[in-house]
Amino acid sequence: MGDHRNRGKWYRQKELLYYIAILAAGAVVVGLLSQWPDSHATPSGTLSLGEAFGVFTNLLGEQVTSTFGLLLLQVIVILVFARFVAWIFTKMGQPSVIGEILAGIILGPSVVGWLWPEGFHFLFPEESLHNISLLSQFGLILFMFVIGMELNLEEIRKQLRSSFVIAHSGIIIPFVLGALLALLLYESYGGKEATVLTFSLFVGISLSVTAFPVLARIIQEQGKMQSRLGILSMASAANGDITAWCLLAVIMAIAQAGSALSALFTVLFAGLYMAIMLGVIRPFFGMIGATYQTKEVAGKGVIALVFTTLLISAYVTEILGLHALFGAFIAGVVMPDNLKFRHMLTEKIEDVSLSIFLPLFFVASGLSTEIGLLNSPMHWWITGLITLVAILGKIGGTYSACRVVGENRQDSLYMGILMNTRGLMELVILSMGLELGIISPVIYAMLVIMTLVTTFMTTPVINLTNKLWARRTSKVERQHFHILFSFARSKMGLTMLRIVESLFAQPEEKVELVGLHLTVGSDTSKSDAELYRAQNFAPIQSHADASGYAVEEYYEVTDDPLHSIAKATRVKGTDLLLVGAGLELSSNPEDRAMMERHLKFGRRFSRIFSQTVNFFNLHNLFKDHTEEFVRIPHCAIGVVIDRGLERRAQQIAVLSSGKAQGFEELVERLTPTSGATIRRYKVGEVTLEEIKAHYDLLLIPYELWQELREKEPRVSDRIPTTILLQANKK
Template structure:
C-alpha cells in the first residue's frame, strides 16, 4: 500500500511539473507578440556586456540608501568590535575602544588619511540616517541603564550614597563655573547664552557612567564586597541625580530662562510622580507574576515597548529629551531579578552591539581633533581634565571619609566615580545637538571623557601598589582557619557545584569536624551587566547552597568575572592558602549527551580540516575556553594538591576501588579510607605493582589481585574509582575502551605538604 502511494505521488509531481513548464512557455511566447514593435532590446548579447550590466547593478545597489546604510553598519561594527577587543586586552573598558573607533572613522583620521574613502563610506547626505538609528538605540540603552539602577540597592546605603554621590557632583560642578566664565566670551558667545552653556559644562564635568563602572567593579571582583556595593549604590544615586539635573537643565536651556521654564519643571515633577506613584506599583505586581520566559510573552513585551516610546515622547514634548523618559521607565521596572534579566536580554544586546556603535561613530564624525590646533586649546584640555578629576576624586574622597569610610576605600571610591564613559558622551551629544556646546569645546570634552575613563584602572592599580608597598615585605599569604583542612572547589554548571560539595564533604570530613570550603564560580563574559551577574550568582549557587544546608557545611561563596577560568582559579589559590583544589573533569570526559556529541563532532572536524583551524574557529565563536581540557593546567600550576572528579551520577558510593602503581601513590589511601568511612562503603585496593605493601587493613577493606587488567572485570560493580594522576595518564586517559567502562572517578595529584594525614 505504501509503495503504491509513493509511485502515485511521483506521477502527480511529474504531471504538475509538465503543466507548470507548459503554462510558462505558452505565456511568455504569447506575451512576446504583445510587445511594442518600436521597443528596442537592451539585453546583453555577449558575456562581457552581461558582466557590465551586472557591475552597474551592483554599483547601483551599493549607492542606494539601504545598501549604503548596510555597508556603513558593517564597517562600524567591525571597527567597534576590533577596538573594543584591543582595549580589553590592555585592561581598559571595551566601550572606550568603541569610542576611539568612532573617532578614528571620523574626519580626525580616516577623513585626513583618505578623504575619498571617507566621503565614499560616510557621505554627508547619509549622516542623518546613522544619527536617527543611533538615537533610537540610545533610547533602548537608557532604558536598560535605568533597569540596572535598582533603587533597593540605594536604600540599603541611602545616607552614605546620597552624601558621597552629591559631593562628587556638586564640587566639580561648582569648579566648572569659573572656567565657563573664562572661556564663554571667546568660544561660545556666538552659539548660545551663558546660562545653558555653563550648566551643560557643569553637568559634563560631574557625571559618572554607571554601566562602565559596574563592569569595572565586576572585573575587579568587588561586586559582592562592601566597597563594590557602596560604589554601585553611590554611582546609581549619582546617575539618577545627574539625569534629573540634566532634564531640568535641558528644560531651562530650551526655555531660555528660569522663569519661562516653570511649567516645564512643574510637568517634570508631575511626570515623575505618576511614574513612581502609579506605573511603578503596577509593574511591581507584574514582576511577581511574570518571572520567567514562559509567561512573559509578546503581549507584555509589546506593552513595555509602547510605554517606553510613550514615556520618551512625553519627555521630549516637555523639553527634557526622549532619553530621560527611557531612563525613568527603566527605573520603575519591577526589581525582580528574573523579570529584569528577561527584559534586559531582549533589549540590551541589540542596543549595545548594534545601535551604540552607530552612536559612537556619529559622535566621532562630529569630533574634529584638528580643532585643538593651538597651545591654548591644549592647555584648556588639561585644565578641563584636571578640574574634572580633582573635583570628582576630591569631592568623593572627602565625603566618603566624612561618612566613616577608611582612607583606602575612599580613594577607591574617588577613582571609580571618576569614570565617565558613554554617559558623558550622551550628555555631550545632547548639548552639541542643541547648539549649546560649540565644536571646539565639544572636542575638548570628548577627549576629557576618554582620558578620565581610561585613567580609572591605572588609578586603581596605583592605589593597590601604594598600599602593597606599605605592607611588610615577605609577609606570608593569609591563611584562613589554619587548624582546618581548606579546600577550594570550582564549578561551572550549577548542579556540578552541589556534586563537588558532596564529594568534598565525603573526602575531607573527619567525624563532626568539617573542612573550610570556598566555592568559586567564574563567568568569562566580561560585558555582562549587574542584573545578569546577580541572576547568575543566584542560579549557580542555589543547588550548592541547598546541599551545604543538608550537609551542615559552611561554605564561602566567591563569584568572579574573568577572561580565563584557569588563570582566575590559580590566582585565587595563590592569594589564599588552600590544601586542595577540587574541580570537575570538563566536557572531554563528561558523560553528558551534549558534551559527548560536541567532543565527537570536534574530533571529526579536526581530522577533516585540521586541529589548528578548529581551534581558531572555536576562538572566534568564544567556545575555546569551554572545550579546552584544563586538567593538566591545574596539575602543573596549582600550588596545592588537586582532585578532579569524573562524575557518573556521583552520589554516595558504596563500593570504592583505589588503584595505585607506585609507593608515592600510597598517600591516596588516607583519602580513600575517609571516603569509605563517611559513606559506610567497602574499599578495595588494587596495585599493578606486586611489591606494594598495604600495611594493616581495616575491616571493610580487601586487596584485589594485581593480575587483573583494568579493562576487564576489575571495574564491574564499583561506584567510585580513586586513582593518582600519574596512574590515570598511564592507564586510562588514552584508552577509549577503558573510559567507557569506568564508574565515577576521582583523579588526584598530591603535592608535598598537602596530604590529608598531615
C-alpha cells in the first residue's frame, strides 16, 4: 500500500516537472523569435505603459464596431431587453409575445431613437440592419415550420363542417370590411409599389389573420385544451390559418406578378407544389415518423432530411413569389402526426427559434415601426378606426358563425374573442407588405398598434367573460366528495391515487377525482404540451382503470403554477386539494442531492439566484410553497409527504393535538368507507417511530406538523407517508 502511494507521488512530481520544462522551452523560443532580425518590420521605439494601453483601447474599439462584434452586441442587447419586457408582461397575465413585440418597438426609432439618437445610431447603424434582417428571416422560417407542425390535420377533419364555417366566416367578414376600408385609405397610405387591388387585398388579409400559437397557449392556460370548446377553437383556428396563408400566397403572387392574369401561372405552379407536398411528401414522412420516433433511432440523417425538405420547400415558394415563409409553413404541415416525432423535431428547433431568432425579428419590425409618423389627430382616428373594424369584423364574424352551427352565446363570444388575437402572425404579414412596398410606413405603424391592442385585450376580456358567465355548482346537487390531486411527477400522482384508494373503498359512489398536471412555461408548443400531457397521465389512467377509479384529466400550461392550482380548485368545485410537499421533504436521493447543492449555493449567491429565477421566468423548484397552498380559502388542503406508499394503506394513524379547527370533521369525511384499520392518537400517546413501524399512512394537522418541525427539523425522517391536513372553510 505504501509503495503504491509513493509510486503515485513520483508520477505526479514527474508530470509537474515535464509541464514546467515544456513551458520553459516555449518561452525560450518566443524570446529568441522576438529578438530575431526582421528586414520587413517597421522600426519603432519602445512604447510607454500609457501608449500601450492606448493601442489596446483602439483595438478594442475596432473590434466592438466590427461587423461581427457589433452583431453580437446587438443580439445580446436584444435578447436581454426582450426577455425583460416579456417578463413584465407575463407578470401581468399577458402572453410573452406582447412584451417581445413591444420591446422591439422600444428599441427602434419610436422610443430609443427619439430619446437617445446617439446611442441608437451606435447600436443600430444603417449598414448593420441587413444582418439583423437576414438572421430574423431565417429564424422565421424555422418558426413557421414549427407552426405548421402544430396544426393537426386529423383534428381539423373531425371538426371539419363546424370549423370550416367558423374559420371562413371569421376570415371573410373582416377581410371584406378591411378591403372596403382600404379603398378609403389607398390614396394617402398606399405603398410605392401598391395598386388599389393589392393594397385592398393586403389590408383585408391583415385584418383577417388569427395568431394560432397565441390562441393555443391561451386555451392551454385556460385549461380547455381537452374540452369540446377548446378542440373546436383549435380546429377553427387551424383551418383559418391554412386558409389565410393560402389567400396570402395568392395576394403575394398578384403583387409580384403585377396583375391577376399574370399571377394565374404562379397559382398553377403553386397548386402543383401543394399537390406534391400533400400527396407525395406527406405520406413519405408519415412512413418516416412511424419508424423513427426517438433520438436513439433517428440519427443525423433523418434530421438532415427534414431540414433539407424545409429549405427546399421554402426555396420553391420564394422563387414562385409566394415568400419562403409559406413554404416553411407547408413543410411543417406535411410532417407526420406522430407526437414523439414532432416533439423530437420541435425540441431541436423551437427553443433556438423562439429564444434567439424571434426577438431579432421583433426588433427588425420595431426598427421599421415609427410611431412618430402618426403625428396628427387624423392619424390616430384612423388607427382607432382600423382597430375597431378589426375587432368587430373578427369577433362578429366568428360569433355569428358559431351561433349558426349551434353554439350557445357564451361559447360563441368566447371563440370570437379568441380568434381576435393576432400577435406574431400579423407582424409576419405586415413585414411582407412593407418589404414589397404594398403598405407605407405610416399605415404599417397603424397596423402594428392594432396588432398590439387586439392581442393584449384577449386574455383580460376572456377572464372577464368567464367571470360574467361563471357557472358554479350548487352544493345541493353535489353527491360526491371532490378531490383534485396536483402532481409534478407521475410517481407522486400514483402515490396520491393509492391514498385515495386507502380512504375511499367505494370510489364510484363516494368520490370524484380530477388529476392536475402543469407544464411551466407559456411558450411551450401545442405538440410538446400534448406529449407532456399524454406521458404524465398515461400511468395515472392505467392505474385508475385497473382499480376501478375514474380520473378526469386537467392539464394546463402556465407561468404561475400557484395561481393555476388555485383557479383549478374553483373551476372544479374542489373539496380537497392534494399537493406534493416541497423538495426539502422529499425522500428521493436525487431531490436531496439537489437541495444540498441549492443550500450550498444559496448561502453565497441567494440574492443573485432568486433574481435570475424571476427575470427568466423560471419555476423555483426549491421554494417551499406549502404556506401558499394552505391559504387557499375555499377547500381543504392535503400536503403529501411521500415515503414510498406502494399499495393501499392497511393501517392508518391519525395524530392530533385537539387544537386544529375542523381537523376531526375533515378526517370523518375522508374515511367513511375506508377498508383500512384506523387508530386515533393524541400527541404524547405514541411516538413517531412507533407510527412509522406499524402504520402505512399518517394523517396529521398542518399546525401540529409546524410545531413538530420547529422542535426537530429532521422530523420528516421519522414518519411513514403522511398527509398534512388543513381544513379550510368553503
